[in-house]
Amino acid sequence: MIGFGVVGQSFVKLLLSRSAELYTQYGIKPRIVACLDSHGSAISPGGLDLERLLHAKRARGTVGFYDKNSSKFDPIHIIETVDAEVALESTPTNLNGAEPGMSHIISAMRTGKNVISVNKGPLALAFPSLIELADYNRVMFRFSGTVGGGTPILDFAKRCLKGDRILSFKGILNGTTNYILSKMEEGLTYTAALADAKQKGYAESVPSLDTDGYDAAAKLVIMANWVLGMKVTMKDVRRTGIARVSLSDVKKAQEAGKAIKLIASCDNKHLEVKPTEIAKNDPTCVDGTLNAVTFSSEHSGQQTIIGRGAGGMETASSVLRDLIEIRDIVSEKIAY
Amino acid sequence: MIGFGVVGQSFVKLLLSRSAELYTQYGIKPRIVACLDSHGSAISPGGLDLERLLHAKRARGTVGFYDKNSSKFDPIHIIETVDAEVALESTPTNLNGAEPGMSHIISAMRTGKNVISVNKGPLALAFPSLIELADYNRVMFRFSGTVGGGTPILDFAKRCLKGDRILSFKGILNGTTNYILSKMEEGLTYTAALADAKQKGYAESVPSLDTDGYDAAAKLVIMANWVLGMKVTMKDVRRTGIARVSLSDVKKAQEAGKAIKLIASCDNKHLEVKPTEIAKNDPTCVDGTLNAVTFSSEHSGQQTIIGRGAGGMETASSVLRDLIEIRDIVSEKIAY
Numbered sequence: 001m002i003g004f005g006v007v008g009q010s011f012v013k014l015l016l017s018r019s020a021e022l023y024t025q026y027g028i029k030p031r032i033v034a035c036l037d038s039h040g041s042a043i044s045p046g047g048l049d050l051e052r053l054l055h056a057k058r059a060r061g062t063v064g065f066y067d068k069n070s071s072k073f074d075p076i077h078i079i080e081t082v083d084a085e086v087a088l089e090s091t092p093t094n095l096n097g098a099e100p101g102m103s104h105i106i107s108a109m110r111t112g113k114n115v116i117s118v119n120k121g122p123l124a125l126a127f128p129s130l131i132e133l134a135d136y137n138r139v140m141f142r143f144s145g146t147v148g149g150g151t152p153i154l155d156f157a158k159r160c161l162k163g164d165r166i167l168s169f170k171g172i173l174n175g176t177t178n179y180i181l182s183k184m185e186e187g188l189t190y191t192a193a194l195a196d197a198k199q200k201g202y203a204e205s206v207p208s209l210d211t212d213g214y215d216a217a218a219k220l221v222i223m224a225n226w227v228l229g230m231k232v233t234m235k236d237v238r239r240t241g242i243a244r245v246s247l248s249d250v251k252k253a254q255e256a257g258k259a260i261k262l263i264a265s266c267d268n269k270h271l272e273v274k275p276t277e278i279a280k281n282d283p284t285c286v287d288g289t290l291n292a293v294t295f296s297s298e299h300s301g302q303q304t305i306i307g308r309g310a311g312g313m314e315t316a317s318s319v320l321r322d323l324i325e326i327r328d329i330v331s332e333k334i335a336y
Numbered sequence: 337m338i339g340f341g342v343v344g345q346s347f348v349k350l351l352l353s354r355s356a357e358l359y360t361q362y363g364i365k366p367r368i369v370a371c372l373d374s375h376g377s378a379i380s381p382g383g384l385d386l387e388r389l390l391h392a393k394r395a396r397g398t399v400g401f402y403d404k405n406s407s408k409f410d411p412i413h414i415i416e417t418v419d420a421e422v423a424l425e426s427t428p429t430n431l432n433g434a435e436p437g438m439s440h441i442i443s444a445m446r447t448g449k450n451v452i453s454v455n456k457g458p459l460a461l462a463f464p465s466l467i468e469l470a471d472y473n474r475v476m477f478r479f480s481g482t483v484g485g486g487t488p489i490l491d492f493a494k495r496c497l498k499g500d501r502i503l504s505f506k507g508i509l510n511g512t513t514n515y516i517l518s519k520m521e522e523g524l525t526y527t528a529a530l531a532d533a534k535q536k537g538y539a540e541s542v543p544s545l546d547t548d549g550y551d552a553a554a555k556l557v558i559m560a561n562w563v564l565g566m567k568v569t570m571k572d573v574r575r576t577g578i579a580r581v582s583l584s585d586v587k588k589a590q591e592a593g594k595a596i597k598l599i600a601s602c603d604n605k606h607l608e609v610k611p612t613e614i615a616k617n618d619p620t621c622v623d624g625t626l627n628a629v630t631f632s633s634e635h636s637g638q639q640t641i642i643g644r645g646a647g648g649m650e651t652a653s654s655v656l657r658d659l660i661e662i663r664d665i666v667s668e669k670i671a672y
Contacts, residue, residue: 014635018499026499150636152496159495160488163354163362163656281623283642290619299350300486300653303643306619307636317636320499332668 002079002104003090004037004063007118007145010312011088011319012050018320028327034082036075038091040064043082075100079107086326088319089117095214095234098122105130109137114330116322118145118315124218124234127225140329142322143226147173147219150314151307152321153293157227164297166227170265171284171293173219175309176202176210177242177262181275182287184250185259190243202289212241213262213273220264220271223293228268240274253277259285338415338440339426340373340399343454343481346652347424348386354656364663370418372411374427376400381419411436415443422662424655425453431550431570434458441466445473450666452658454481454651460554460570463561476665478658479562483509483555484627486650487643488657493563493631500633502563506601507620507629509555511645512538512546513578513598517611518623520586521595526579538625548577549598549609556600556607559629564604576610589613595621 001008015022015030023029031047039062042048048066056066064073079087087108091101098121105122108115115134117123122130123143134141147153157166172178179202183193194211197203209215217237224230242262253260256277261284263276278285283304286292291309296302308314337344351358351366359365367383375398378384384402392402400409415423423444427437434457441458444451451470453459458466459479470477483489493502508514515538519529530547533539545551553573560566578598589596592613597620599612614621619640622628627645632638644650 021501022499150633151639152492152636155496156488156492156641160491160657163358163660164653165357283619283622283626283628286619287617292619297486297653299656300488300650301644301647303487303641305492305639305641307639311637313635314637317500317633320635321496324499 001032001035001088001090002075002108003088003092003119004035004057005090005092006312007090007315007319008035008037008088009054009057010316012054014313014316014320016050026324026327028324030323033084034078035063035066036073036078037063039073041073041075041078042066043078045083076103076107079104079113080111084113085330086323087113087115089115089119089122091119093120093209093215093218095121095124095209095218098125102126106133109133109139109141112137112139114140114326115142116145116319116326117141117143118319120146120215120218120222123222123225127221127233128231131225140326142326143222144322145315145318146222148291148293148305148318149308149310150317151291151305151309152318153291153305154223154226155321156305157223157295161295161297161300161303164300167296167298168265168267169223169227169293169295170263171304172261172286172291173264173293173309174210174213174216174262175289175291176207177213177216178286178291179289180211181242181245181250181260181262184245184247185254185287187247189247190245208241211243213239216262216264216273217271220266220273224266224271228266230266230268232271237271237273239272242275245275257281261285337368337371337424337426338411338444339424339428339455340371340393341426341428342648343426343651343655344371344373344424345390345393346648347655348390350649350652350656352386362660362663364660366659369420370414371399371402372409372414373399375409377409377411377414378402379414379418412439412443415440415449416447420449421666422659423449423451425451425455425458427455429456429545429551429554431457431460431545431554434461438462442469445469445475445477448473448475450476450662451478452481452655452662453477453479454655456482456551456554456558459558459561463557463569464567467561476662478662479558480658481651481654482558484629484641484654485644485646486653487627487641487645488654489627489629489641490559490562491657492641493559497631497633497636497639500636503632503634504601504603505559505563505629505631506599507640508597508622508627509600509629509645510546510549510552510598511625511627512543513549513552514622514627515625516547517578517581517586517596517598520581520583521590521623523583525583526581544577547579549575552598552600552609553607556602556609560602560607564602566602566604568607573607573609575608578611581611593617597621
């Protein structure tokens with residue numbers, strides 16, 4: 001486990017609470033053999049004690065206090081030398097160069113580890129290259145948690161619409177901006193709504209990752225690559241944030257039975273993120289921190305999937321899904 | 337192919353239009369070796385000519401005119417003696433005994449054929465027994481098209497929420513009643529809205545299958561069995577239709593920011609279909625002929641999936657998904 005923030009800790013709690021069922025239902029009994037955060041590391045080839053790991057983080061702020069052997073700390077060295085089947089990269093998303101996540105993922109793949117990433121940065125900036133690197137090293141690369149949190153948006157598109165051809169998709173991929181726009185519908189100004197979002201913990205102190213549409217654009221890039229097979233990165237997205245949406249714009253839309261939403265869209269050619277008026281009874285028109293995506297397919301029509309786009313435990317459940325899938329595919333390969 | 341109505345014909349058109357891609361992408365090249373409708377049959381072990389099959393149906397009203405050899409007509413005998421890997425049952429849903437679909441499915445399974453059903457009757461009345469029969473005969477049984485038409489509601493629950501535990505679900509499973517209730521929100525009385533639905537072809541001349549909640553109840557039973565592993569049939573559903581919903585009920589709900597919808601719900605113990613007030617901004621609150629289901633899971637929270645619940649081509653796309661899945665599993669078994 002590389003990174004041990006909210007998602008990492010939730011994932012460990014999930015393993016603790018569901019270990020019996022994971023074994024009986026899916027035949028897996030995951031061991032965590034190494035865990036790094038920004039200040040230290042804990043390593044145990046036989047498997048770390050998960051309660052103790054959580055305790056070290058909670059009580060001392062870093063997993064480095066898990067035991068006495070964990071003082072030395074070189075993330076790349078640990079990633080390359082630890083014997084593990086899967087690396088989970090959950091360090092914070094950085095859309096400006098994607099480090100340190102990018103180096104972590106590359107090191108893990110090069111040393112034959114399957115990778116699960118909930119970090120959007122490396123995918124947004126270098127999706128096509130990372131897929132190639134994974135193929136070259138014959139490892140699997142999964143990232144369900146990067147789009148939609150616990151809502152299986154990527155899986156839905158890839159699995160549930162098999163046999164059909166997805167032509168385009170569009171929707172709300174960022175909960176923070178959707179919360180702000182929903183609050184503006186209740187009458188708050190942009191500034192007041194943003195302050196409210198910060199106070200509730202939905203927006204960062206420097207909120208431009210959300211409000212300028214970078215986060216939605218990153219998710220759009222991931223979807224376009226994975227769902228439609230496009231080879232695109234952040235620079236291919238036309239991006240407009242919500243900072244210039246005024247209260248009078250919002251009211252005008254309301255009077256016409258519409259709402260302004262930060263819509264991310266992909267029509268198989270163009271990628272765009274921008275504030276857009278949509279009808280109130282459009283299934284994509286959801287309020288609060290919800291995410292919603294509508295897929296248009298050739299034969300099965302339009303389908304919308306809606307859910308919370310964030311949350312530690314929700315995103316951890318995505319990681320677990322990825323892990324089960326990797327395990328299923330690995331066992332199949334061995335069987336052949 | 338047993339039954340050759342709108343879904344069956346759409347499926348054949350889908351095969352015609354996508355044959356090249358089905359072969360390159362999924363490695364399948366389906367042949368239809370027999371096709372029955374209520375008046376006749378067409379049989380060809382080498383594979384029927386699909387254009388000719390469609391033409392016979394269109395021009396003469398039955399596939400019996402496909403060629404001169406197709407005069408004799410005993411459905412069960414044909415199902416049992418034809419050499420086929422998969423039987424597609426698409427005769428009309430009959431919730432009063434489930435025939436003739438029930439006998440067709442039983443005959444197909446007993447003679448070792450995998451079964452795809454878009455007919456809800458047999459599943460609503462005898463889901464647990466049919467699953468047992470399929471297991472006993474070592475055949476696969478799929479029925480994606482019975483719930484949600486082309487919207488992969490069953491697949492979503494079964495595949496995309498792997499590793500999590502679905503605790504309950506609820507939603508709108510019948511498009512006709514949803515259309516009627518949406519029209520009542522626009523001011524039409526129940527009688528006028530029903531007449532409008534009949535005129536648009538959304539409601540049958542005897543509409544009680546929809547308006548009394550039987551159709552929604554049938555889908556609820558299928559979902560409860562497949563998604564939650566319950567062993568239930570139609571008689572386990574508490575069912576109330578929409579005939580007693582008055583225009584003043586609808587208006588009262590509207591004034592409170594709500595809408596009355598025919599909600600089917602399952603909490604892992606009780607199954608119920610009844611008109612229910614839900615908030616206008618609830619993701620499940622969709623208008624027109626749309627279907628919407630919200631799943632509540634232990635870790636990944638609530639997720640809603642929305643789409644048209646009917647349509648020939650949409651439902652045919654579900655059949656194709658089932659066929660691809662059966663083929664995938666069969667090839668795997670052979671590989672082992």
